[in-house]
Amino acid sequence: MNHYFVAAAVTIFLVGLVHSLLGEKLIFQRLRHKGSIVPSHGGNVLGPDHVRILWATWHIVTVFGWSMGAVLLHVSAATHATARFMTEAIALSALAASLLVFIGTRARHPGWAGLLAVAVFAWLGGI
Numbered sequence: 001m002n003h004y005f006v007a008a009a010v011t012i013f014l015v016g017l018v019h020s021l022l023g024e025k026l027i028f029q030r031l032r033h034k035g036s037i038v039p040s041h042g043g044n045v046l047g048p049d050h051v052r053i054l055w056a057t058w059h060i061v062t063v064f065g066w067s068m069g070a071v072l073l074h075v076s077a078a079t080h081a082t083a084r085f086m087t088e089a090i091a092l093s094a095l096a097a098s099l100l101v102f103i104g105t106r107a108r109h110p111g112w113a114g115l116l117a118v119a120v121f122a123w124l125g126g127i
Helices: 003-026 049-075 083-106 112-125
Strands: none
Touching: 003 049, 003 083, 003 112, 049 083, 049 112, 083 112
């Protein structure tokens, strides 16, 4: 079993969980009407439909991250070229996402560090 892939998978599952929980607590809680699951209150800047798609997109990132984690767990025991391609794709996408968060938030959002860890673990696992 490739322990780097397992570490990358566990890291991305944790990043996804923290991403969704903190997003709900710090952002969407204030945009939600009482008793509503999906937020729709965007004040003077965003209309209800904009807030709804922002909420859905926020959680889609977590779902895609968990999908990558599942792939990494599956290939942690594999030894073929397809597994190498998949892990390189995951490592590069996690690195690109890390750079986007780092640049976009001027390193103030900690998500860049978790995504960078996923990229490093996936890359090390593929060596």
